[in-house]
Amino acid sequence: MDVSILPSVNATLNGIAGVFLLLGFYFIRKKEIQKHRVMMITAFSISVLFLVSYLTYHFNTELVTKFQGEGFIRIVYFTILISHSILAAFVPFLAIITLFRGLKMDVEKHRKIARWTFPMWLYVSVTGVVVYLMLYQM
Template sequence: MNTETKKYNKWIVILSIAIPLVVAILFGVKIDAELPIFLPPIYASINAITAVLLVVAVWAIKNKKIILHEKLMKLAIACSVLFLAMYVAYHMTSESTKFGGEGAIKTVYFVILISHILLSIAVIPFVLITYVRAITNNIELHKKIARITFPLWLYVAITGVLVYLMISPYYFIP
């Protein structure tokens, strides 16, 4: 392992711990402010865009379009960061919406929600390691971890959309 990779590894560990920790802390912070727009459909759309970007990026690399793949992956990372910022902003300024479904659909919703939350935390180091292996030109190890990162990240992006679609009928219900 070279010095550059070691430097990045420290940041991967720091960010993999700090991001979920900061998000959890910020969830406890409530700001008495009203956002000018309703964010959930916007950040759900960003999740959908991320899913599409990931699929197209895999297509690009399988077709030897390396520059396109790099650009799509950077855009997917940017979308994920933008999603997180909007998600935290919304939850700092709004009360959480309760899911109103009953029976089996409630169980399905919570299974999707819990797996989405847990995997959204778990995918952080995978994305960072995959990215670092790409930018440090460690392509063989990049390919190995990307085979794990891709389905995890795609699942998180898609389930983010599903969670929004399932809870959206309950927004604005007192």
């Protein structure tokens, strides 16, 4: 199985998930709950596709792409990568809890956890694209 295209696919999925997260935020601010719900379910679904693609890539390749940058950009890269990786470990669990609380219309609990989940999830989506660009396009 040729998985060489998957890093690009993964970055694209991360970027698209980020767009839907922002749209979901926009619609909830306008109190358009149904549109918010559709955007967040879409963001979650795209994030699940990302996770499947990411795991497929890493279980089917022994290739390790090393960052080639030197100096200050290397510090920037690893700072972003480490923060991205740590938060990415929590986001799936938080996203599931947040999604289910929203679907159950447990609004108070949904809002409480969404205040943490949304910025973390958006950060992970955006920095996923940044890490890809720094690793494969620099």
